[in-house]
Amino acid sequence: MIAENSLGDRLFTIFLYLMMALLAFLCVAPFIHVISLSLSSNAAIKMGAVGLWPVDFHTQNYQFVLKEPQFMRSFGVSVVRVVFGVSAMLIMTIMTAYPLSRDSVPMFGRTPFKMIMLFSGMFGGGLIPTYMAMRSLHLTNNFLVLILPGALAVFSVILVMNFFRGIPVELTEAAELDGASHWDILFRIFLPVSLPVLATISLFSAVGHWNSWFDGVIYMDEIRMWPLQSYLYARVTSQMIQKSGTAAGGTAERMGQSFNELTPEGLSTAMILVATIPILLVYPFLQRYFVKGLTLGSVKG
Amino acid sequence: MHSSRLTRRQMLRAGVVASGATLVAACTPNVVKETVEVKQTVVVKEEVEVTSVVEKQVTTVVEKEVVVTATPGPGECEMDWTPTFPEPFKKYDPPVEVNIVLGERYDSLPENGPYNKYNNPMYNRILEHTDVRYMSKWEPAGDPAADSQKLNTAIASGDPPDMWQASGTFLQELIDFGALAEFKEIWEATASPLVKEKKGYPDHYAWKQVLQDGKLYGIPMQSGPADNDDIGFIRQDWLDKVGMKMPETIDDITEVARAWKKAGICEYGIAASKQLVTWMVDLAPVLGAYGHMPGAWVEDGAGGLTYDSLSDGVKQALAQIRSWYAEGLMDPDFITYDPYPGGYQSVSSEKCGIWFSPFWNYNIDLNVNEKIPEFLQVIMPYPKGPEGKQGRWATMSWGAPVIFRAGLDPVVIEALINNLNWQTEFHANWEKYQQYGAFDHDTAFLEGWDWAFDENCEVVIGPYPGTWHCVEFGWNNNPGYPSQQYDIYAPAFKWMNEPDKTKLNKAQRYLVSSKANQRSVEGFNYSYETQAVQIVNQFWGTPGPKMTERLPDLKTLEDTVFLNIIVGNDPIERFDEFVQEWKANGGDDITAEVSAWYRSINS
Numbered sequence: 080m081i082a083e084n085s086l087g088d089r090l091f092t093i094f095l096y097l098m099m100a101l102l103a104f105l106c107v108a109p110f111i112h113v114i115s116l117s118l119s120s121n122a123a124i125k126m127g128a129v130g131l132w133p134v135d136f137h138t139q140n141y142q143f144v145l146k147e148p149q150f151m152r153s154f155g156v157s158v159v160r161v162v163f164g165v166s167a168m169l170i171m172t173i174m175t176a177y178p179l180s181r182d183s184v185p186m187f188g189r190t191p192f193k194m195i196m197l198f199s200g201m202f203g204g205g206l207i208p209t210y211m212a213m214r215s216l217h218l219t220n221n222f223l224v225l226i227l228p229g230a231l232a233v234f235s236v237i238l239v240m241n242f243f244r245g246i247p248v249e250l251t252e253a254a255e256l257d258g259a260s261h262w263d264i265l266f267r268i269f270l271p272v273s274l275p276v277l278a279t280i281s282l283f284s285a286v287g288h289w290n291s292w293f294d295g296v297i298y299m300d301e302i303r304m305w306p307l308q309s310y311l312y313a314r315v316t317s318q319m320i321q322k323s324g325t326a327a328g329g330t331a332e333r334m335g336q337s338f339n340e341l342t343p344e345g346l347s348t349a350m351i352l353v354a355t356i357p358i359l360l361v362y363p364f365l366q367r368y369f370v371k372g373l374t375l376g377s378v379k380g
Numbered sequence: 381m382h383s384s385r386l387t388r389r390q391m392l393r394a395g396v397v398a399s400g401a402t403l404v405a406a407c408t409p410n411v412v413k414e415t416v417e418v419k420q421t422v423v424v425k426e427e428v429e430v431t432s433v434v435e436k437q438v439t440t441v442v443e444k445e446v447v448v449t450a451t452p453g454p455g456e457c458e459m460d461w462t463p464t465f466p467e468p469f470k471k472y473d474p475p476v477e478v479n480i481v482l483g484e485r486y487d488s489l490p491e492n493g494p495y496n497k498y499n500n501p502m503y504n505r506i507l508e509h510t511d512v513r514y515m516s517k518w519e520p521a522g523d524p525a526a527d528s529q530k531l532n533t534a535i536a537s538g539d540p541p542d543m544w545q546a547s548g549t550f551l552q553e554l555i556d557f558g559a560l561a562e563f564k565e566i567w568e569a570t571a572s573p574l575v576k577e578k579k580g581y582p583d584h585y586a587w588k589q590v591l592q593d594g595k596l597y598g599i600p601m602q603s604g605p606a607d608n609d610d611i612g613f614i615r616q617d618w619l620d621k622v623g624m625k626m627p628e629t630i631d632d633i634t635e636v637a638r639a640w641k642k643a644g645i646c647e648y649g650i651a652a653s654k655q656l657v658t659w660m661v662d663l664a665p666v667l668g669a670y671g672h673m674p675g676a677w678v679e680d681g682a683g684g685l686t687y688d689s690l691s692d693g694v695k696q697a698l699a700q701i702r703s704w705y706a707e708g709l710m711d712p713d714f715i716t717y718d719p720y721p722g723g724y725q726s727v728s729s730e731k732c733g734i735w736f737s738p739f740w741n742y743n744i745d746l747n748v749n750e751k752i753p754e755f756l757q758v759i760m761p762y763p764k765g766p767e768g769k770q771g772r773w774a775t776m777s778w779g780a781p782v783i784f785r786a787g788l789d790p791v792v793i794e795a796l797i798n799n800l801n802w803q804t805e806f807h808a809n810w811e812k813y814q815q816y817g818a819f820d821h822d823t824a825f826l827e828g829w830d831w832a833f834d835e836n837c838e839v840v841i842g843p844y845p846g847t848w849h850c851v852e853f854g855w856n857n858n859p860g861y862p863s864q865q866y867d868i869y870a871p872a873f874k875w876m877n878e879p880d881k882t883k884l885n886k887a888q889r890y891l892v893s894s895k896a897n898q899r900s901v902e903g904f905n906y907s908y909e910t911q912a913v914q915i916v917n918q919f920w921g922t923p924g925p926k927m928t929e930r931l932p933d934l935k936t937l938e939d940t941v942f943l944n945i946i947v948g949n950d951p952i953e954r955f956d957e958f959v960q961e962w963k964a965n966g967g968d969d970i971t972a973e974v975s976a977w978y979r980s981i982n983s
Contacts, residue, residue: 122751127725206529207536214537296526297533300518313521344721 117141117348124344140349149302149310150350157289157307158357160225164288165281167230172280176236177265180243181251200233206297213298224298225306229287235280242276243269278368282361289358307354314347457837461814461885463825465509466805469572469798472511476795479542481531482516501824510799517541535559540785542792545601547780551589552922554783555597561784563793564596570794572801574808578861585920586778588981598781599800601860605914606907608738608775610664612760615733618645629764630669630700633734637709640733650704651732652714653723656942657773660737661723663701668771668915669763670697674938676773677919677974683982684975685918689938690962695955696766702946715943734760739903743896759906762913774914777862804859811871816887819872819897822858831890839890869904876901921981924973930966937961 111131116124120135128134144150178186179193204212209228210219218224246269254264270277295309302310482497495501497516507513517534518541520527534540535554546554554560571581579602582591586600614636619626622639637649657664657675667673672693680686688694704710711731717723724741726732728748745757762770784793810818817825823845824830832842858864875884876892884892891897923931941958944950963971 122748127721127729207533210533211537214539293526296521297530300516302519309521312526313523 113348113351116344117352119345121345140345141353143346144349144353150307150353152303153305153307153310154354156222156225156305160222160306161285161288164226164229165284167226168232168235168284169277169281171231172235172239173265173270173277175231176239176243177261177269179236180240181261182244183248196233196236200237210297219298220300220304221298222304225288225291225294228294229284229291232280232284235283238280239273239276242273246272275368278365282365282368285361286358311347311350311354314343314350457833459827459886461816461887463814463816465505465813465815466802466809468509468511469801470511470795472791472795475507475511475513476789476792477513477515478792478796479515479517481518481520481527481541481544482514501826501829502822505824506799510795510802512795512799542788543782543784543796545780545782546598547589547778549922549928551598551781551783555592559786560597561786561788561793562595562597563784563790563797564591564594566790566794567596567599567797570797570801572804575797575801575804575859575861578804578808578859578863580862584862586781588920589778589922590781590783598783599797600781601779601858602777602862602864603775603779603860604862604865604908605774605777605911606739606904607777607865608659609772609907609911609914610660610662610736611739611742611772611903611907611910612665612734612736612762613742613744613757614760616756616758617754618733621645626760627734627763628761630666630766633666633763634704634709637704637734638707641709646733647731648711648726649709649732649734650711651723651726651735652701652710653717653719654715654943655719655939656701658719660719660741661717661727661735662719663736664773665736665762665771666701667694667697668773668913669765669769670694670700671765671767671769671771671915672697673771673773673915673917674942676915676917677978678915679918679978680975683979685971685978686975687962687967687971688915690959690967693765695952698942698945698955699952702948702952705946706948712947715947730755739907740900742899742903746896746899759903762910770913771915772910772913774916776917776920778920779860800859804861807859807864808867810868814885814887816891818868819891825887831887837886839886841890865904866908869901872897872901873905918978919974921977924970924977926966926969926973930970934962934965934967934970937965 108131112129115129115131115133117140118133118136118138119129120137123129123134175196178184179189203209213219213224213228218227250268251264254268259267290308291306292308292312295305296312299305299309302313305313497503503514518530521530531540531544540559575581579587579600581587584600584602586602590596590598590600614626618640619636622636622643622645624636624639627633627636633650640646640649651661652663653661656662656667657673664673670693672678672688672691674689674694676688677685678688701710705712711717711726714723714726717726723735724744727735727744730752742757742759745752745755748755762772764770784796806813806815807818807822810816815825817823817830826842827833828842829844830842831839831845834840872891875888876898878884881889881892937958941950941954945952945954
């Protein structure tokens, strides 16, 4: 190994560190700005005086957000959605991937089934047919519409299927010799060794469910049933409109009382932050499996 | 060895601590609020598919935080006015139900409160007096793109609301596809003489989009000529600092901005946003001072129309704006600013002290007086150009018509028109009916909500002002006729000019005592009185094939060329090339198309 202790090397290292620090700062600066806005006063925000540090520090935005019934209700919808959505996705994905991955076991229609899945993964039906399908299945205005359509993610099935295929065949053969059923093989052998890929698809799914806003807006007629991101989307993108005399008349003046010290910008940023924290907390649990699972599943099989 | 790495556990712990701290911070008691009185009004106009021009008037009233120390007991104070209502135009038993996209987010109100979405003072008022029960088909996201997607999906899947709004190409498509109810006969038999008069039926140009081949497909929701046009504003405190008088000409504006800059009062002087003509903080009146207005189609003197962006006056105006830019009298970042917040903040952050915005923007100082007490905003007359001309962009007043789905029960349509009759009567005569909530976009004006009695039995702002807005005519909370704002503000203007305020009742005194309300009325009055300077876009038809195909590219060309001229990337002579390019790239065809349309409507 070449020693890197010359002045040039050290300067270069310092330069690299500085560059990386700068890049890192550029990445987090917008986030810091959002934090500052959420903690700044109405007048300061109106004047555009808030940069990376709060001006006239106050926490009313957070008080308002945490007391806003709809925000908390939507928060709850999202949490439930993530829990049930990820669970449903895991069950469906594992159940589908297992038989498809056991090439050594004869299965009628395995290839056509795979083709159909692949096709549906590549081509969607379009919004209006999908909407009509959901409506005829009585899934509109139904919490299940947030979970069922995404329960079988083709991409995840392929990932898990390939991961299962990478499990040494000797393991399954040994188990079969000992009289293990498919359930035994799946639960006692496949799943324990597949934690990386399961963590990976869980993270995909959890983040996907948490960030999904469009299905809430399209399928749910009442805001009280919206998941958090639909609600946030409406609040943030329409931060001026929500006070409008036409689109949502009345909210303006209702907000008027709350807005004594609050601005739409301040409120939106507070909501964004409160909504970001839970999903941030999921990452550390699953991060270490993430890269491993993704690459393992994709290169083997 | 001590490790400096952050473990997962530590990170989680830090996360929990941070979340806890946030919660604790969020639960700290309210800071005692200072007495502020702010009215902030923003109008958003966006080109969207559903409603080609959506005008959204945004009003936040941040009034006085009232500390009532010795509140009189119940019954000790008496109202000295008696609110009444117009008589119902027709009774329906049972009430008709109408599915609409109901925008009110009543569910955000305190849970377990006395009222909800389908039971509240405004909802009940409409139900009781017009027998229309509005039901929520769905609640809008408030974002035009998402809402139009949802609406399109519902229409395409055969499940539209009973009534909604649409204009432009979208409206025409709906008519062509037979998706809308035709109701001319019902309208003519049911609409009151007042509604027909106020909405200018059938001669006002807004009706042309829904009256086709003798059939009627919608009811236009118009706005007034003074509602959204720009007026000029200036910082009086800065004028005083440099001892200058109110600017009257473009040259005066230059002198004032120069003096401010020289005295170090502000960085630039003249505020703008990235479009020369837009809904607020733009430069339309500067262009108007040269007698022309980019984007407008004006008469060519030969019975046709010509595109005003090509006129020599626009070139002169661009040269003037260019010189401001070169001299540093304009915020150089204006090319990146949306009207709000960028354009707005170039004023509120004291970079600039001269700007053009609609009357409801007569309040930037009130919004920031807490931090900048000396900030005093006053109206500046329309600047005169070299030939003494003045001009402003005339905002079109046709809104997006209310339409009904094909197959809707005629009785429901009749009931809705009677709802509009009632609403129009209510608005046009709110003084007679003593309904003071009409002043502020129609609130319920309820004691204990909008207002309360103070220790002197005077009316002061209540704990929940403006909570109850109405579901009046569809989701459009007003009857939408051109003189509506005038009808609302005229009585208030009279009360404000009443020297002996004891002649007013308590509610009237309350309304006129608010600085924000005074500003609104004063600003509107100025905008109304100066309508003569409007430069009116004479084209209001459905865009023809040439215009649909070519105009978007030509508009992009125009915007790019104008901006490059202003910031000095191109010489002013580029304007002449632009005119030739515009004509050669389909502009002449569009002009011919538009002129043919104009001749046809005038023949």
